[in-house]
Amino acid sequence: MPLDTARAAPSPVARAVKDALFAALVAAGVFGPLLAFKTTQDMQNRLIVEPRWDLLAVVVLLVWAGRFLLSLWQARVRPETTAAIGTHLVWGLIPQSIRLVIRNGLPPAALVALFVYPMMILSLTGGGGALKWIDNFGIQILIYVMLAWGLNIVVGLAGLLDLGYVAFYAVGAYAYALIATKVIPATFPGLGVWAFWICLPIAGILAAFWGVLLGFPVLRLRGDYLAIVTLAFGEIIRLVLINWTDFSNGYEGISTIPRPSFFGIPFNASDTGFAATFGLEFSPVYRTIFLYYVIVCLALLTAWVSNRLRRLPVGRAWEALREDEIACRSLGINTVNTKLTAFAIGAMFGGFAGSFFAARQGFISPESFTFMESAVILAIVVLGGMGSLIGTAIAAVAMIGGTELLRELDWMKAIFGPQFDPVQYRMLIFGFAMVVIMVWKPRGFVSTRMPTAFLKSRRAVSSAHVKEGHG
């Protein structure tokens, strides 16, 4: 506001007070109706309204205080620097050499941590609590990392905005569930223990096929229109899964899906089971650890393939397509094939992840494949910085791990009372974090890219020079 400073500038504190009062007034209006009155059922099951002024007062006060502090802080630093200060404060203070070590050493260090994580947890918690930590934090986060890396091929490399990625996840999950529960027992019952390993490639191929099928009609669409049509396709697949009960068992879902075996050795308490074969005491934790390594390998496969593809002609064509479709076409690149391969390969990894998901849960229903899942995966890709594999992984850990952590906040019940449940704030905080991160860093966490073609030396390119594509 250059005009304000030209006049007799009011003191920053006075301005902050004014700003904060205005914000509190707005907050009272925004939150007023929904916080000050609670609708509940009374004894006769009729709807009644109860006042809740105290809660509204607390929220308005919090907004007032928050806005006051923010205004004071903004008055001290120039507005342009407020956005950059978060990273520069930490990153800028570190000397160049150490920065280089961190940047080059981070991926290998992360890889080592990834592989020793289950052992570390096992030795720390001693078996009992390990299941939860490996399953909820390890496997859950890694599924999202893999999905985000798969979607990154479509969105980050080819620049095709896909809001229906969960459809391919669903195709993969249902492919495994239906083949393993219906087809294999009816045709080759002896192959039951191998079901997961047979179905994994089939699920990937089916998902890739659906990727081409859904990609074909949308070739001409660009930008937001493409996003909306892919969203519509995702919803259509979910609605068909709900309503075509003969095929998918509808809302009930499919249960008793066979779990994966250790290359033919099942994880059970029998004499031929995993524990007995290797002379160990039976424990469900072995299966979880095995699943963990399976998803680690699947995720790393995704990363490796997408990194290699960037150096192949098709990968370069994707990135060219993202930068400028018209120039791309006038240079003789077949945009139809380029787009379809991006959809197919992205979808294939979604299908792998889906069949892993079905194998891990043992139960799937259309509830798991809502639009919200697509939004979460896309959010992870964009928050991570579109095209940066490390950034995407960081975003997945922060967003999924962060919201999973809320399940561990039982101690808060001691402060806010026994009916307080932090888990119900999970998605609220997730959505809020999406907005805050976008406003703070519109380019995502890691906003530089490594080019695959260069003249003398490889240098990171700021994503400000990278287009996000039209498609």
Add this chain to the structure above:
Amino acid sequence: MEVFFQQLINGVTLGSIYGLIAIGYTMVFGIIGMVNFSHGDVFMVSTFIALIALMVLTTWLGVSSILLALLIVLIIAMVFTSLISWTIERVAYRPLRGSFRLAPLISAIGMSIVLSNFVQVAQGPRNKAIDPILNSVFVLSAAGGYQVTLSYKQILIMVVTVGLLAIFWWVVAKTPLGRAQRACEQDRKMAALLGVDVDRTISITFVMGAALAAVAGTLYLVYYGVVNFSDGFTPGVKAFTAAVLGGIGSLPGAVLGGLLIGLIEVFWSAYFSVEYKDVAAFSILAIVLIFMPQGILGRPDVEKV
């Protein structure tokens, strides 16, 4: 034939609601080229504001005339929903204007998650049902044992929709504010150079869209009598379909698209299957976007190198 007329009345009623929501999408898209993803959830929030206002008016303050109560509810819902939408634009979209294209989309999806989960946390996840109001019906024809009826609710919905659309059309077509909006839609930079306050105009566009969504929300509450925190997404996508079908950026197109989507949905449910009515709506969205991206009344979009 009687079934056809009955479904026609139902379809126009539903279509009016979709049309009112669709205007919010089409105006915002027209002026800043962004799909306002949280608009469906703004609509859902407005149904809750209307519900609470109605409960407070009838049970606490003892307003006995239902029409007077509804008028006050409508105004309250419009005011508060507009304020919420103004705040969302200010907090989540304005800092990202001129940033790269995906950022506002992600921010809007985030806002949509925030709104639906905020309502879930603040008001609970259960369906909220009110006692049915305005139940009387006119029997238009009773030939062949099938009654074609037109209820007071449906009359109210059509009258309110037509009335508000007339006011709204007058604002956009005849006032300086509407002129500023149309100027920003054509060329934001040029409008700013000629003295139009672009930020304010965009804010007002969001407010107007939200006010019409609040009208739709109030009418939705009156018509169905049940609201739920998850009711924002599907009407939101259908209203967006309506906006696209009519030609995004075109106001008459949004209303026309809303009516068409309402009619298609109702007729599909009546003659084919209720289960697949949403599939029908989504398929139309895909087909229209693929084969007729400019919609019925929209202008074709040409990209230059």
